[in-house]
Amino acid sequence: MQLTGTRFGDIDVDAERVIVLRSGLIGFPTETRFVLLRPSTKTGIAWLQSLQTPALAFPVVESSQITPRYPGEAEDALAEQAGICREGVAIFVVIAVRPKSPRVVANLLAPIVVERASGRGAQIVLDVKKYSASTPLVSATFAQVAA
Amino acid sequence: MLIIQRRVGERIVMSNGVEITVAGVTKRGVRLAMKIPDGLVVLRGEVHDSIAAANAAAAATPFDAPLANESARTSRRT
Numbered sequence: 232m233q234l235t236g237t238r239f240g241d242i243d244v245d246a247e248r249v250i251v252l253r254s255g256l257i258g259f260p261t262e263t264r265f266v267l268l269r270p271s272t273k274t275g276i277a278w279l280q281s282l283q284t285p286a287l288a289f290p291v292v293e294s295s296q297i298t299p300r301y302p303g304e305a306e307d308a309l310a311e312q313a314g315i316c317r318e319g320v321a322i323f324v325v326i327a328v329r330p331k332s333p334r335v336v337a338n339l340l341a342p343i344v345v346e347r348a349s350g351r352g353a354q355i356v357l358d359v360k361k362y363s364a365s366t367p368l369v370s371a372t373f374a375q376v377a378a
Numbered sequence: 379m380l381i382i383q384r385r386v387g388e389r390i391v392m393s394n395g396v397e398i399t400v401a402g403v404t405k406r407g408v409r410l411a412m413k414i415p416d417g418l419v420v421l422r423g424e425v426h427d428s429i430a431a432a433n434a435a436a437a438a439t440p441f442d443a444p445l446a447n448e449s450a451r452t453s454r455r456t
Contacts, residue, residue: 253417258426258429258433259433288437325433326439338433359425
């Protein structure tokens with residue numbers, strides 16, 4: 232299928248690679264269908280592109296790019312919270328780039344957990360005492376996105 | 379907005395299966411006990427709002443460096 236009018240231009244979407252987030256993204260409850268666009272730049276930023284609203288896309292990074300220690304919770308527990316199978320789980324962190332310092336912040340509180348095989352997943356909420364929805368990132372790699 | 383007065387131990391029931399019971403009232407606040415069907419998510423309002431704001435800020439991130447696919451990259455990289 233074709234998606235026209237995205238920030239990335241017109242894109243071809245492979246139906247088998249559609250990501251379905253059960254309850255949408257938090258604050259965007261009707262946005263449930265996405266595709267992951269992976270530009271091959273050094274930044275490592277991927278974009279979760281809405282299939283329902285072409286102008287809407289969320290920059291994400293894989294959790295392992297943040298720090299190997301994140302998230303501290305067991306993958307099994309995260310998968311269960313997302314209502315998906317425990318095998319082959321991908322964990323994405325939503326990031327934002329802002330005009331003011333800290334320029335790059337990551338939402339470590341609410342990662343997106345996806346079953347790689349089926350593309351089903353959810354944005355789950357971790358322990359509020361341990362994580363923030365806008366944690367500053369200092370990595371020079373991530374800073375490139377705003378350059 | 380719907381307003382219902384409930385005493386401790388009384389509950390409200392929603393059509394989607396959610397049940398909320400007033401478990402206790404103290405000087406510090408009201409304690410609610412909830413029965414939530416699978417698949418529904420319950421968040422404290424301020425937690426929901428902080429995550430929704432972070433998601434909205436992410437969506438407003440300028441799209442500069444990363445590009446979508448091969449054709450877009452070729453045409454845009456000058």
